[in-house]
Amino acid sequence: MTGSLPAPRRAELRSIRSRNGLFLDQGLVIHFPGPASFTGEDSAELHVHGGRATVRAVLDALAEFPGLRAADAGEFSRRAFHNGKLDLVEIEGLADIVAAQTEMQRRLALEHASGGVSRLYDDWARRLTYARAMIEAELDFADEEDVPGAVGQTVRDDLVALGGELRAHLAGSRTGEIIRDGLTVVIAGPPNVGKSSLINYLAKRDVAIVTDIPGTTRDIVSVDLDLDGFAVRVLDTAGIRETDEVVEREGIRRARSAMAQADLILRLLDRGEMPGTADMEGAVATIYVASKADIHPRSDVAPSVVSVSTLTGDGIDGLLERIRGHLPQLGQYNAFAVPSRDRHNEALRLTLRALEEALSLPLNELELQAENLRLAANEIGRITGRVDVENLLDVIFAEFCIGK
Numbered sequence: 001m002t003g004s005l006p007a008p009r010r011a012e013l014r015s016i017r018s019r020n021g022l023f024l025d026q027g028l029v030i031h032f033p034g035p036a037s038f039t040g041e042d043s044a045e046l047h048v049h050g051g052r053a054t055v056r057a058v059l060d061a062l063a064e065f066p067g068l069r070a071a072d073a074g075e076f077s078r079r080a081f082h083n084g085k086l087d088l089v090e091i092e093g094l095a096d097i098v099a100a101q102t103e104m105q106r107r108l109a110l111e112h113a114s115g116g117v118s119r120l121y122d123d124w125a126r127r128l129t130y131a132r133a134m135i136e137a138e139l140d141f142a143d144e145e146d147v148p149g150a151v152g153q154t155v156r157d158d159l160v161a162l163g164g165e166l167r168a169h170l171a172g173s174r175t176g177e178i179i180r181d182g183l184t185v186v187i188a189g190p191p192n193v194g195k196s197s198l199i200n201y202l203a204k205r206d207v208a209i210v211t212d213i214p215g216t217t218r219d220i221v222s223v224d225l226d227l228d229g230f231a232v233r234v235l236d237t238a239g240i241r242e243t244d245e246v247v248e249r250e251g252i253r254r255a256r257s258a259m260a261q262a263d264l265i266l267r268l269l270d271r272g273e274m275p276g277t278a279d280m281e282g283a284v285a286t287i288y289v290a291s292k293a294d295i296h297p298r299s300d301v302a303p304s305v306v307s308v309s310t311l312t313g314d315g316i317d318g319l320l321e322r323i324r325g326h327l328p329q330l331g332q333y334n335a336f337a338v339p340s341r342d343r344h345n346e347a348l349r350l351t352l353r354a355l356e357e358a359l360s361l362p363l364n365e366l367e368l369q370a371e372n373l374r375l376a377a378n379e380i381g382r383i384t385g386r387v388d389v390e391n392l393l394d395v396i397f398a399e400f401c402i403g404k
């Protein structure tokens with residue numbers, strides 16, 4: 001049967017043939033007439049058998065039709081944005097859903113993709129615009145008053161409340177960043193203390209070379225763990241010591257640079273070494289670990305030091321418990337309605353700054369107040385892409401793969 005379109009939005013079994021009638025596959029076909037489609041445009045899906053050659057043959061056959069070409073990476077999402085189907089926060093959330101590896105990443109992504117955060121931003125933009133409209137209306141009755149009228153006071157009260165909401169929302173930006181990008185934990189310390197043995201134990205596989213020769217690790221070795229649904233990236237590093245060996249020196253340079261960028265350092269102590277003596281210490285959150293507890297039990301170190309043995313497994317649960325203490329605490333109401341990207345944080349900070357500027361102006365400076373509220377609403381609008389973001393689009397859609 002040729003010629004008849006499948007019923008809209010219903011999967012129908014069809015023979016899939018090339019332009020000149022060659023049978024290629026039997027597959028499910030769905031027709032989505034616009035505007036009720038993902039992109040808002042007319043679209044069709046061919047669900048074919050997944051072998052490489054079948055897919056290739058179908059794509060080649062499609063390319064034979066005039067006007068058809070393969071989509072660019074992110075092109076479907078870009079079209080959905082241009083057709084008003086999704087805003088930028090929802091699109092970024094969608095990219096995060098596709099990339100999500102842990103339960104918390106999934107929940108954060110879903111909150112953004114399904115419009116929860118966009119509603120918040122749209123509501124703030126609406127309130128800022130309303131306040132500006134009220135102030136501009138007052139401008140027309142300019143009567144040198146230096147106390148706000150009843151309406152003016154209500155507007156101010158709402159702007160003050162909005163400032164509080166913005167600050168509270170921004171306070172969640174570190175939570176959003178740690179959920180999305182993961183907590184970076186760097187294992188560091190002198191050579192031969194058991195750093196690589198610890199990463200292997202945590203990863204449950206031999207990711208790093210272990211020998212009894214000090215200076216074994218040079219490259220950074222990284223594993224991604226899932227701790228209670230949070231992404232945790234653990235890095236093993238070269239043991240830090242004075243050396244003239246060129247390769248080891250480079251390893252140590254990389255170790256120091258990883259430590260400087262860590263969210264948390266697991267600082268393994270040498271036999272007899274006490275916490276807090278080396279350089280860099282105190283700059284980054286640090287858990288001190290006394291290793292090889294099976295052969296070097298220690299009673300001299302402070303209670304805050306965790307004793308572990310990767311030979312017996314003793315102390316590892318206690319160490320994981322201490323690492324958990326550095327993960328976001330998600331007690332409060334909708335913990336996932338937090339900013340998820342630097343782009344959002346920057347715009348939110350600029351919004352808050354303009355709002356605070358508006359509120360700090362003398363009461364009769366109505367024009368400047370209105371101008372700052374316009375700036376504030378603009379910055380919020382840039383997050384969702386409701387205003388002026390053409391220059392941002394390539395960056396945002398570059399995250400996507402072909403077919404999204």
Ligand SMILES: Nc1nc2c(c(=O)[nH]1)N(C=O)[C@@H](CNc1ccc(C(=O)N[C@@H](CCC(=O)O)C(=O)O)cc1)CN2
Pocket residue numbers: 032035036037038045085
């Ligand atoms: N087969 C298939 N599965 C998929 C997708 C897809 O595109 N195709 N998706 C790709 O991401 C996700 C689902 N996302 C979708 C989002 C919107 C529409 C859509 O047709 N929206 C219309 C109609 C909405 C309605 O009937 O409620 C619209 O928004 O107007 C389809 C899929 C995950 N699974």
Ligand SMILES: Nc1nc2c(ncn2[C@@H]2O[C@H](COP(=O)(O)OP(=O)(O)OP(=O)(O)O)[C@@H](O)[C@H]2O)c(=O)[nH]1
Pocket residue numbers: 190191192193194195196197198209210211212213214215216217218237238239240291292293294295308309310311312
């Ligand atoms: N008994 C015992 N030996 C351990 C333990 N952890 C590590 N070792 C041994 O200590 C030696 C060094 O271990 P590594 O894990 O390679 O030490 P490292 O800190 O990565 O060393 P570098 O890469 O040289 O900085 C190896 O012989 C390990 O088998 C432990 O918990 N108990």
Ligand SMILES: [Mg+2]
Pocket residue numbers: 195196197208209210216217236237238239
């Ligand atoms: Mg090592």
